[in-house]
Amino acid sequence: MSGLQGKVAVITGGSSGIGLATAQRFVREGAFVYIFGRRKSELDQTAALIGQRVAAVQGDVQCIRDLDRLYARIREEKGGIDVLVANSGFIDPQLLVDTTEENFEKTFGTNVRGLLFTVQKALPLISDGGAIVLISSIAAFKGIPKYTSYSATKAAVRSFVRTWTAELKDRGIRVNAISPGAIDTPIIDAQSATKEGADAIRASFKAATPLSRVGRPEEIAAAALFLASDESSYVAGADLVVDGGLSAL
Known part of the structure; x- marks a missing residue:
């Protein structure tokens, strides 16, 4: 039996890159996947590419109304969620001396605020024993020039994993992160x-x-599959580094 047979999954930022590869892999493993993103044309192309057990919903993780609309549709159509992959992200590298308010606010708005409310709004639908996978980055713990705001957002994501593991333990919901290197x-x-x-x-x-x-997006998708499936049933609060050894040196 496939690893996600009969499961319902949500992937934000699901129309390109890591999100697209993860959606494709989850569908192959038997899941029905909702992909969520800002660009309708890309979402439609992705849904057509996957071809089965997929639904595309346009919206922005920074907009609470869009998240409410996504989850209302899922509640009506499927009743609940087994796996949530919070993948939407934004990066526009700027040195500290050049960092603008607009850059800071958009980076934190997407990567921190948007991610937090993506998870919070999903909680009533997530099954007890479900899985939440947050896409972080090795930038959370490496000093990379021009990544001032981006790295700080990913450090926040790592903190979310710890806190939410403690908060959701009574429901058996496993919260983990993946920290990719250069993909x-x-x-x-x-x-x-x-x-x-x-x-x-x-x-x-x-x-x-x-x-x-x-790295290839498919390699991160494989890590997401592991954390989403019962193969990782005793993994919680973890940060799975998938970076070709970049952060080890």
């Missing part, structure tokens, strides 16, 4: 105004990673 997704492209700049970022991460490459 070849559109987030890398978003960190540069040019293709050449993005390729230079990839090259620098490749050179710094012991496995001598950047």
